Amino acid sequence: MPVHSFNLYGQTAIATEIALGYITAVSTIDHLTVYDSFKSNADNFSIMKGYFLQKSLQKYSQRLHFSVDLGEANAKMKNHTNSSLLTKNRVGKISEEDSLKQQNYLEVVKSFARLTYESIYVIDYEKMAFEYVSENPLFLCGYSSEEVLNMGYDFYFKNVPENDLELLNLINEAGFDFFEKLPGDTKKMYSITYDFHLVNQDGKHILINHKLTPLFLTSDEKMWKAMCIVSIAHHQKAGNICIHKQGTDITWELDTVTKVWRKSEKPKLTKREMEILRLHAQGLTINQIAEKIFVSSDTVKYYRRRIFERLNVSNIVEALSYAVNNKII
The missing domain is CATH 3.30.450.20 (PAS domain)
Structure with missing residues (x-):
């Protein structure tokens, strides 16, 4: 049974020609086998083969994110445990x-x-x-x-x-x-x-x-x-x-x-910086934090900049995530 390799849209598909006019397209990543049949002459065979492989690859290309050849990726999947x-x-x-x-x-x-x-x-x-x-x-x-x-x-x-x-x-x-x-x-x-x-x-x-x-x-x-x-x-x-x-x-x-x-x-924060970070975690705005700890909004902004510098982040969302993941707060 002859096996042919085609290259469509940069991906390699494997087509196996079977007697009686059947063609099998195998997605090596998904191990999904789809059958289509036709009864026609040799010209139709060639047209249908290319069309079917193109549609099959288009349908599953979103799930093929490796730049390696599909056959290589399949071999890697099958043999990785060894x-x-x-x-x-x-x-x-x-x-x-x-x-x-x-x-x-x-x-x-x-x-x-x-x-x-x-x-x-x-x-x-x-x-x-x-x-x-x-x-x-x-x-x-x-x-x-x-x-x-x-x-x-x-x-x-x-x-x-x-x-x-x-x-x-x-x-x-x-x-x-x-x-x-x-x-x-x-x-x-x-x-x-x-x-x-x-x-x-x-x-x-x-x-x-x-x-x-x-x-x-x-x-x-x-x-x-x-x-x-x-x-x-x-x-x-x-x-x-x-x-x-x-x-x-x-x-x-x-x-x-x-x-x-x-x-x-791990970077260390001062008590005031920790306090401001915890209040942000509770959903308070800069003005609300300033009112709660009896300082100006500019002072809260100053401490925020200090927090960003210490944690090497660029915004309060990243600061909170970093602090939680690293058990700082």
Whole structure:
């Protein structure tokens, strides 16, 4: 059965000619097979083949955001679990002793998910799969939580643009290199946060903030399960990769060019700056804040500028998001 490759609108489609005048167009990203038939001469065959492939690609092109060849992307999706992509922390079989540590922990995770607007999911590094996905819609990209749960790691390959997928692989490598060097009894005190794009079913790119922290370690101190929290990013671009240690102001930021972690401290605000930021979080305007704390509006504006400078942001929305995400307020 001959197989022909065509290039339409910069994308590669695969057409398989079948006896009796059938043609199959296969979208390698969606694994969707559509059949159309006709009974005509060789000229009609050529016309219909081109027309059908064009319509098929137009229909699904909004969901093809990788610049790589479709066949290459498909191979990557099929083989990623056997490669190093996003699998730096692959762990072996979990011992019975380690398994006993769980004690119905998912009920606690589910309770937390009911209390927050953020999306919650749990990664199992033994199975390289998702163990739980909340119904909060931001992370789901239009799918149901059950569909995302069943997709597991394929969800990333299907809904993350290629450039951001490469970024995730860098984070995976650098993050777990950092984690492996930590003393075993402190590893659960660390969390990593970063921003990347998700592409929903309408083809819209959404920049999200993704936090990850260990839930369970194996007996040899590798990360077995991790909880992830997804919210809207307050930055303008992907990246912004930081590791935080609980109970401290210490932060490590990853330089994506040199791949070096640079240690720093979280910015600190004065009591007055914290007060103004909290009042903004309550929805008060500049004039209302000035009246409440008995200062002029110009004084409030001065403190706002100081806050923006300290947090390296450009407006009050970014300042509030940064302060919340970094546990400043």
